[in-house]
Amino acid sequence: MTRRTPKASRARPTTVVVLRLYIAGGAPNSMQAIANLEAICAEHLKGGHRLEVVDILDNPRRAMADGVLVTPSLAKLSPLPAAQVVGNLSDKKRVLLALGLKPHGK
Amino acid sequence: MASDRGVASLPAGRVSSGLQRVLRQLPVGGLERRAIEAGEIDAVIDYGSANVIVFPAARRALRDTAKRSAAAERKATLEMPGRNSMLAALPRAEYLRLLPALEQVRLELGDVLHEAGAPIRHVYFPVDCVICLLTKVDSQRAVATGLVGHEGMVGIPLALEVGVSSVRAVVQVAGTALRMPAARFTNEFQRGLQLQRQLYRYAQFTLDQARQIAACIASHRFEQRLACWLLMIGDRAKSPEMLLTQVHLAAVLNVRRVSVTSASGSLRSRGLISYNRGRMSILDRKGLESASCRCYRPFEVADVA
Numbered sequence: 571m572t573r574r575t576p577k578a579s580r581a582r583p584t585t586v587v588v589l590r591l592y593i594a595g596g597a598p599n600s601m602q603a604i605a606n607l608e609a610i611c612a613e614h615l616k617g618g619h620r621l622e623v624v625d626i627l628d629n630p631r632r633a634m635a636d637g638v639l640v641t642p643s644l645a646k647l648s649p650l651p652a653a654q655v656v657g658n659l660s661d662k663k664r665v666l667l668a669l670g671l672k673p674h675g676k
Numbered sequence: 677m678a679s680d681r682g683v684a685s686l687p688a689g690r691v692s693s694g695l696q697r698v699l700r701q702l703p704v705g706g707l708e709r710r711a712i713e714a715g716e717i718d719a720v721i722d723y724g725s726a727n728v729i730v731f732p733a734a735r736r737a738l739r740d741t742a743k744r745s746a747a748a749e750r751k752a753t754l755e756m757p758g759r760n761s762m763l764a765a766l767p768r769a770e771y772l773r774l775l776p777a778l779e780q781v782r783l784e785l786g787d788v789l790h791e792a793g794a795p796i797r798h799v800y801f802p803v804d805c806v807i808c809l810l811t812k813v814d815s816q817r818a819v820a821t822g823l824v825g826h827e828g829m830v831g832i833p834l835a836l837e838v839g840v841s842s843v844r845a846v847v848q849v850a851g852t853a854l855r856m857p858a859a860r861f862t863n864e865f866q867r868g869l870q871l872q873r874q875l876y877r878y879a880q881f882t883l884d885q886a887r888q889i890a891a892c893i894a895s896h897r898f899e900q901r902l903a904c905w906l907l908m909i910g911d912r913a914k915s916p917e918m919l920l921t922q923v924h925l926a927a928v929l930n931v932r933r934v935s936v937t938s939a940s941g942s943l944r945s946r947g948l949i950s951y952n953r954g955r956m957s958i959l960d961r962k963g964l965e966s967a968s969c970r971c972y973r974p975f976e977v978a979d980v981a
Contacts, residue, residue, distance in 0.1 A: 596741050597718035597734035626719060630728045633721055640708045640717045656707045657716035 587619040587669060588648040594641045595627045599658040603642035606659035614671050644668070695729045698722045760801040760854060761827050762874055770868050777864065778854040783807075783847045785919060789830055790841035792818075798855040799831030800824075804914035805851030808928050809843040809882075818844055819893070820905075820928040821886045825912020828878050834858055835865055835875040848928070849913045849920070892971040898931055899939040903968035905929060906949065910958045911974055921954045943967060 591607060593600035604623065611619050626633040626641050636645070639656075646653040646668055653668035666672065698720050702709045711717050718734035721727075730738065763771055763778075783789070783805045790796055792812050800807065807830050809822035821843065824830050830845050830853075839858070856864070865871055892901055902925075909918060922940070926933040940956075943949045948964045950957045958964055965972060 594719035594728065594730055594734060595738055597730065598737050599716050599718045599734065626721065626728050627730075630721060630726065633728075634723060634726065638721060639702065640711065640720045642716075642718065654707070657711035657714065660716070 585618065585649055587615055587646065589619060589621045589669075590636070590645045590647060591621060591623050592626055592633050592636075592638045592641045592643045592645075593623060595625055600642045602658040602660065603644070606662070607644065607665070610659070610662060610665055610669075614666065614669070646670070692729070694722060694725070694727075695720065695731070697724075698729060759826075760803055760829075762829055762878065763801055763854070765874060766868070766870055770870055773868070774856070774864055774871075777856045777860045779856070781853055781855050783850060783853055785847055785850045785924070787847040788844065789847070790843065790845040792841060792844045794841060795839055796831050796834055796841050796858050798857055799829055799834060799861045800845075801829050801854045801856075802826050802912070803852040803854065805847060805853055806849035806909055806912045806918075807853075808846050808848040809886075810846060810928060811843055813930070817930055818928075819930040821889050822882055823848070823885070823908050823912060824882075825909075826914065827912065828882070829875065831858070831861070832875065832879050832882055834861055835872070835879060846928075848909065848924070849915075849918050851914070888971050888973075892969060893930075896969040896971065898929075898935050899942055900967065900969035901929065901971075902936065902939045903943060903948070903964050904972040906943075906956065906958065907961075907964055907968055907972050907974075910961075917955055917957045919954055920956045 589607070589611075591603060593603060607621070611621065624632055624636075626638070633641070638645075642656070642658055644655045644659060644665070649670070653670075655665055655668045659665050699709075699712065702712075702720075708717070708720075712720075715733075717731065719728050719730045722729050763774065766774070778801070781800075783800075783802075789798070789800055789807060792810075802825050804826065807824040808820050809824065809830075810818035811821040812818045824845075831841075833839070833841060865875065892904065896904075905925075909920070922933055922936045925940075926936045929936070940949065940951050943964070944951050946963065946967070948958070948960045948967060950959055
């Protein structure tokens with residue numbers, strides 16, 4: 571956090587990261603996943619992303635069509651390669667890797 | 677993902693058989709299983725039954741959140757300043773049963789709630805608005821034969837098993853009301869003994885009120901009638917200042933506008949009311965009662981509760 575490496579912290583401005591987060595209503599891990607993801611996106615993507623939140627309690631068929639097994643679950647759809655992270659997204663390093671970004675200080 | 681934290685998997689005894697089956701189908705050592713063991717998962721999807729199975733802890737949290745928000749909503753309605761007296765007089769259990777069916781609405785001057793001869797779609801419990809009940813006398817004119825405020829309900833015919841309104845219900849003083857769909861009201865009316873008692877008593881009150889107004893129109897000078905009408909509106913409106921246009925007053929009392937101007941001018945010159953650009957305030961209540969005919973009678977708790 572202390573040293574900011576421009577190369578590592580900046581996503582390419584032309585690339586919009588498309589994300590989809592599957593949650594279960596206002597359940598605790600789902601709420602935490604939203605908060606964690608918003609914090610990560612604000613810090614590392616600076617608005618260069620599009621996030622869709624799908625509530626599987628309202629729309630289970632949509633989640634099934636996408637092959638989701640558990641929630642909360644985050645899918646990176648674009649740019650390729652696609653990636654997936656499950657859980658409340660408290661492991662920031664894992665989320666950054668899935669987004670194709672390098673954590674700070676590495 | 678904290679899979680290296682070595683957290684044990686969910687205790688089998690507290691997990692439903694359906695959930696256990698779905699958990700068994702997850703790949704061993706896979707992302708999902710590790711996240712479940714770390715306690716980071718709220719729900720799994722059972723592809724066999726196309727259902728979402730929510731984990732017990734998440735289900736409890738969702739239930740608590742729903743309870744809290746329902747309680748907060750109920751508290752807000754319960755504590756709404758100067759709520760409707762008829763609802764307030766109900767036993768708490770009966771009132772709480774009605775609450776989910778009540779919707780708070782804002783009513784503006786001139787809004788028509790019921791049309792004469794048309795089906796009643798909602799009943800209204802005024803909070804700080806006043807509703808005028810008009811009886812049609814010909815194709816053009818209708819005369820006020822009742823007033824409803826926070827003491828009562830608009831839609832009494834439904835309590836007497838009549839689904840069509842006999843009067844036109846128009847908002848005389850804008851404000852808030854709680855409304856309930858007619859079908860739901862009919863159900864609740866059949867279930868709630870205290871609500872039935874209160875509404876039958878109130879139905880008698882409105883009948884007496886209509887008789888008194890009819891007798892008043894036939895017997896008393898307009899200035900007395902206007903004083904009586906203003907006192908009746910004042911009793912029902914919560915604010916000491918009321919928005920009442922002379923045109924509207926003339927229409928509901930079935931007189932020419934000049935009659936309203938002359939009578940209100942007389943009451944104003946005696947310091948009983950103030951009237952300025954459609955804003956009317958009662959300044960001297962006792963004096964206005966003396967200027968009114970004997971048809972004015974303030975409603976009492978016994979009339980409705």
